Amino acid sequence: MRLFPAFFQMDDAHVVIFGAGTNAERKTRLVAKTPARISLVTKRRPDWAEPFSDQLTIVTPEHAGQALDTARFTIIASDDEAEVQWAYELARAYGVPINAVDRKELCDFTIPSMLDRGQVVAAVATGGAAPVLAKDIRSKLETLLPERIGSLAALAERWRPAVKAAIDTETGRRHFWEAALRGAVAEAVYAGDDAGAEALMEDALSKFANETAGNETGPVHIVGAGPGDPELLTLKAFRLIQQADVVFHDKLVSKEIMDLVRRDAERVPVGKSKGEHLVPQDGIHELMIAAAEEGKRVVRLKGGDPFIFGRGGEEVEALREAGIEAHVVPGISSALGCAASANIPLTHRDHAQTLTFVTGHAQKGGVPDLDWQGLAKPHQTIVVFMGVGTAPVISEKLQEAGLPGKTPVAVIENGTRANEKRGFGSLDSLSRVIEEKGIRGPALLIIGEVAGLPAEALNRKIEEALA
Numbered sequence: 032m033r034l035f036p037a038f039f040q041m042d043d044a045h046v047v048i049f050g051a052g053t054n055a056e057r058k059t060r061l062v063a064k065t066p067a068r069i070s071l072v073t074k075r076r077p078d079w080a081e082p083f084s085d086q087l088t089i090v091t092p093e094h095a096g097q098a099l100d101t102a103r104f105t106i107i108a109s110d111d112e113a114e115v116q117w118a119y120e121l122a123r124a125y126g127v128p129i130n131a132v133d134r135k136e137l138c139d140f141t142i143p144s145m146l147d148r149g150q151v152v153a154a155v156a157t158g159g160a161a162p163v164l165a166k167d168i169r170s171k172l173e174t175l176l177p178e179r180i181g182s183l184a185a186l187a188e189r190w191r192p193a194v195k196a197a198i199d200t201e202t203g204r205r206h207f208w209e210a211a212l213r214g215a216v217a218e219a220v221y222a223g224d225d226a227g228a229e230a231l232m233e234d235a236l237s238k239f240a241n242e243t244a245g246n247e248t249g250p251v252h253i254v255g256a257g258p259g260d261p262e263l264l265t266l267k268a269f270r271l272i273q274q275a276d277v278v279f280h281d282k283l284v285s286k287e288i289m290d291l292v293r294r295d296a297e298r299v300p301v302g303k304s305k306g307e308h309l310v311p312q313d314g315i316h317e318l319m320i321a322a323a324e325e326g327k328r329v330v331r332l333k334g335g336d337p338f339i340f341g342r343g344g345e346e347v348e349a350l351r352e353a354g355i356e357a358h359v360v361p362g363i364s365s366a367l368g369c370a371a372s373a374n375i376p377l378t379h380r381d382h383a384q385t386l387t388f389v390t391g392h393a394q395k396g397g398v399p400d401l402d403w404q405g406l407a408k409p410h411q412t413i414v415v416f417m418g419v420g421t422a423p424v425i426s427e428k429l430q431e432a433g434l435p436g437k438t439p440v441a442v443i444e445n446g447t448r449a450n451e452k453r454g455f456g457s458l459d460s461l462s463r464v465i466e467e468k469g470i471r472g473p474a475l476l477i478i479g480e481v482a483g484l485p486a487e488a489l490n491r492k493i494e495e496a497l498a
């Protein structure tokens with residue numbers, strides 16, 4: 032993030048604008064939407080100044096320093112280069128944050144594209160890289176933010192002390208506001224029925240305070256975060272992640288997905304890497320139960336799908352035993368994400384009529400006791416999770432059971448992420464592929480004819496290009 036958004040408080044603020052031309056007029060019009068006092072530094076009063084006379088004072092250049100002394104920020108909007116330089120040096124000397132129109136190199140801050148809804152202000156900036164894009168985003172926001180959303184914010188401000196007095200936990204207050212600002216109260220404000228909204232607010236507050244006094248334990252959502260690409264999250268996962276008060280997450284959940292968690296939510300890493308548990312499974316259960324009993328909105332966020340080699344089943348059982356509702360939200364398993372990303376159809380009418388997911392890692396370490404004879408049968412695809420470390424044994428066992436050494440394999444590490452790596456080869460060269468590509472995991476092994484299809488397609492393309 033090369034730009035850091037922050038909003039100036041404009042009650043009792045004083046802003047100094049240099050210039051008298053069109054740019055100065057535009058900036059004055061913008062600043063005059065706030066309650067700030069404006070000092071316009073110019074030799075002559077411009078014609079356009081009249082409508083702003085309540086807020087605007089003309090200051091001659093000799094008195095500019097005095098004006099800057101109390102300025103919250105300054106905008107240099109002069110069209111004259113010498114004047115721009117003079118104003119810049121003067122403002123620097125007074126330590127006032129500077130915006131200079133069309134002079135990015137002189138700016139301490141830039142003025143974003145804005146959407147003004149009274150107490151709700153949205154701002155979009157691209158750091159000067161694409162102002163048109165910023166305007167387009169602003170237009171989209173315009174369609175999303177109801178005209179009277181500022182009135183809703185004003186209502187919330189009026190009710191804040193009463194809500195604080197009636198609900199004593201921060202989590203409880205947040206839940207109340209989420210319900211109130213998204214439900215009937217908001218609808219009444221948007222419809223222009225301010226009196227109705229006030230009555231609904233009173234009603235909602237007394238109901239909420241009574242109900243939550245006896246019923247504080249919330250459900251826990253066990254949510255699949257998918258293989259890493261945030262665009263592969265489900266809409267439901269996205270919504271729950273944004274509403275959660277606390278998120279217990281695995282190592283496999285990508286940073287981009289964790290960035291979607293609300294800024295003030297707790298993030299608790301509990302995941303394991305290569306058999307190393309940060310928090311033992313029982314400890315994870317206890318943490319989730321304790322948080323749910325405190326009335327928090329709990330999300331247990333797991334890589335891929337919670338019910339595929341994800342211990343989702345154990346967590347559901349533990350929660351239910353503790354009398355807590357558990358809801359599972361499926362995620363895109365890494366098997367599906369990696370296959371799509373590497374263009375490997377896991378089933379194919381000509382090549383694979385059976386698809387098997389297996390783990391390459393036994394609970395007590397080493398290779399698990401799998402049905403190698405069954406896995407070695409033709410026309411099927413085997414996807415091995417957690418199989419990088421045991422790949423040599425898996426390759427050996429499958430060949431011993433009769434699967435030909437030339438059977439295609441693909442190894443995909445960090446599938447769907449920016450650092451995805453892919454290696455292709457055959458069953459008898461599996462270890463070499465892993466070593467040559469420097470694959471350490473998280474990675475999947477895909478074994479079967481379908482794993483050769485991307486390579487075949489590539490070879491065909493090369494042949495066609497050479498023909």
Ligand SMILES: C[S@@+](CC[C@H](N)C(=O)[O-])C[C@H]1O[C@@H](n2cnc3c(N)ncnc32)[C@H](O)[C@@H]1O
Pocket residue numbers: 258259283333334335336337338339340341363364365366369415416417418443444445446447448472473474475
């Ligand atoms: C404990 S399992 C969890 C599987 C997960 N529940 C799912 O549905 O994908 C962890 C294993 O999933 C695989 N895995 C998870 N994310 C991956 C990714 N982005 N790319 C490749 N493999 C991944 C690796 O085999 C890793 O060792």
